[in-house]
Amino acid sequence: MPTRLLVAHGEGELIFFVARHPRTSDPMMLGRRADSAILEVHRHVPPKAAKASWLVAGLEQVVQDGALYLATPIDPLLLLLPLLERARGGASSLKRESSAGLYKPLSEAFGGDEAGLEQHLTRLSGLSERLRAICDVNDKYGEPMVRLSDPLVLGWLRRKAEAVAAHLRAHAAEQQAAGATAGAAGRAMTQFDCEGDEAGAPAAAAHDAALATACHLVGEYLPDGWAARLCASLDVPEAAEAAAAEETAPPPAASHSSSSESFAPAAKEERRPDKPAAAKKPKVAEPLKKGQKTMGAFFMKKG
Template sequence: MPKAVRKNSKAPVKENNQWVLIVPESEVSDVKANEQEPNFVKLRHPKTDHGAMFMFTNDNTSVLEVLRFEDDYRSWFVGETVQEDGSLYMTTPIDPLFLVLPYLIRADQSGMFMTLDQIVSDEDYPQCSRIVDCTEIANLNHIADWKGNDDIKAYRFSKTKTLDWLKMKVERTADVLKEKHIYAGSGAKVETFVRSKKDEATRDDYLRYAHGLISDYINPDLGQELHKYLGIQEKVEETKTKLEEPPAKKARIANGTEPEEDYTKFNSNGTKNTQADKAKQTAAQKALQKVDKTGMKSITSFFSKPKKTVK
């Protein structure tokens, strides 16, 4: 029987925190009675080496990364409650080989072949053992050498295989970016609005963009090696080929004062360059030259000392 609750009870009712999560329907709708529901675990992130949230499906064969998008001024209305945390959580599938790769590189320090359960072992994140059950782990030979038979296999990290595998990932990602019309050139824009052929993204642009996406799941050193392995040409910014004309310079006199004449107006033999003057004259100056100046005095004559007359 339900417990009776007094109407005048002043005890605060504690609301359970709830979050909004976007998950592929296929990952949560086919849960059978004898199977566990999808659950969230914290694993070591392959790039940062810090803890991050991941979700394993009900059959433990797939793993999804949990991404969080937060806003300082956002809340959610869930039913008749208001959830203060307005973050939006999204899940995206991730190849479990990315999660195994850091453990494989670390185990390679011993130089020995090891079984997968020995390689994927972490005291700080014990749930990492669930990665071994993922279906994609069967492709571990893409990043490692192995010995043994179908019952017992031992693995060792192979850098050559790993770079080939990562290169394939980058190239496939670049193809999808181009197919989905996601612009990968300079600046953030949609390819629909690119009108000029000069703005069209090249193959290297797509490879460079895809390399950045894949590098978010590998350590920085391996990311740099992958960049060299891909042979992507560095993008060079366009520079101005036309040099601007420098401002006119005046010869400096010994006492530090500036001369009245611009030395660039004179030829090498000392004569004045009249052609340069005519080219730089304004329309008013050209019209003034046509005026009859007979009997006119220069304006500088009014400021000179008067000449003494001889009696």
């Protein structure tokens, strides 16, 4: 396998595996760090016109693959959400608690092709306690029985979106303060500067934009229906979330991917078949000159 440059969060060995994306069901590359965290591997590819490679200090070698691989933490509950939603089913055969679904052991949430995900998630410490954030848990049996709870999931998603929005606002405030210090130092206030209540409208707009962007970022990992329910619970219009999606989309000059194909060798350019060689013309024997003998005449028996 060729050498690649990976920047990962935290320390320790990463065990890579492939799982289904919770929203698109496409294969995605993940890594487990011991029993503490699951990391998602992203791949940033430079523009096609730019030829890039890495010179690794200490190894005294050049990494031919110029892509940058980033491993960032992902909440394992996001990976479990579509599985738990499928496992709880619909109406019970006993017609009891039909709207809430059924309690089942966590092991029954994984299908046949999800054995690898089960192997890695069940090794995480504290997973049972984390499941209480989105599931009703019944501890009366030897193995805890879980059932996905819509109110718990919605509250959990709201907290995530609000935390992301708070981070975006803090980052925007830091940039604004840095710009004001650098560009507005010593400048007298003019009639065009906002003051008092007039400054509230841009601040409110920035507040709403941060929340819409947060809903979009969280919604990128949600199964069908959950992103719309999250936006509705936070009073974020779908148009605002769609605008945030356009703003956060990567530029066309660069490529971002978290697919399992990220670790596949780069495809070689298709080689065009060579043109068939022109047929050679057969050599025509030249006529013998007067007195000239053929080679066969020297091997003939003399009479």
